[in-house]
Amino acid sequence: MDESAAPFDPRAHRMVAEQRWFDDFRLGERFPLPSRTMTSAIFLAFQAASGDNHPVHYDREYCRARGLPDMLAHGYQVAIQTAAGAGIFPHLVEESLKAFLEQSSRFLHPVFVGDTLYPALEVDELTPRAGCV
Template sequence: MQTLDRWFEDYAVGEERTTTGRTVTEADIVAHAGQTGDFFPHHMDAHWCATQPFGSRIAHGTLIMSMAVGMTAGEINPQSMSYGYDRVRFIRPVHIGDTITVTARITDKSDHRSRPDELGYVHEQVTVRNHLGETVLALVHLYLVNKKSRPATA
């Protein structure tokens, strides 16, 4: 990972980046189940899943979300912090062996309500697709970002 200072003014609405692929493994699903305590049969019981419309075990939506966030975190920016996630949607199941890629596109920028001279919000639309090109997850990642023009502190 590289460290770089990227200020609010440096982000442009419309800029986009796409990650390389990552294949979801059984080990990923088992580890996530252990970490979260979510051992629902949708994720853990191959025989039961075979009787369901989705046909085989599926990854936890929260696992795919975590992977997507990690896949887009290629730089350390001391001027920016994750502020949260909005409009999270688990659109299609992800199965063991599926390969996902993530596209992140800046969709909006806005000033901080109470500190507009110092801080701003950057909104990033995150779309996760499987190897077939189908969207499996979508969310908006919000960043709180320092402004270059912020007043000097005494």
């Protein structure tokens, strides 16, 4: 071990070198998240966590009898795939984050077992708030 090396400081252990602040963000800026294929296991885990018991989310035969190709994902099951913590965003704002105030979602297509999602966060509004900038 090199005795001349500086001691390890956990506060310096970061995913990104520079923090971002409110003025560093731009409208339309996107933060991709890892892709994820919606497996039967993800459907099962969501059903167990949510308590949602509608057969459209867990019964293949029920879905097929109604013309659906497979089980249909619940909207919240799709929305949780966009958790900011899954990507680099929370590391960019580690020092500047004051609070997570709101989130919105827009569903463009139904999601079925086997579909792969490519989520991204996008800055669509920048509103300074007193005490938060």
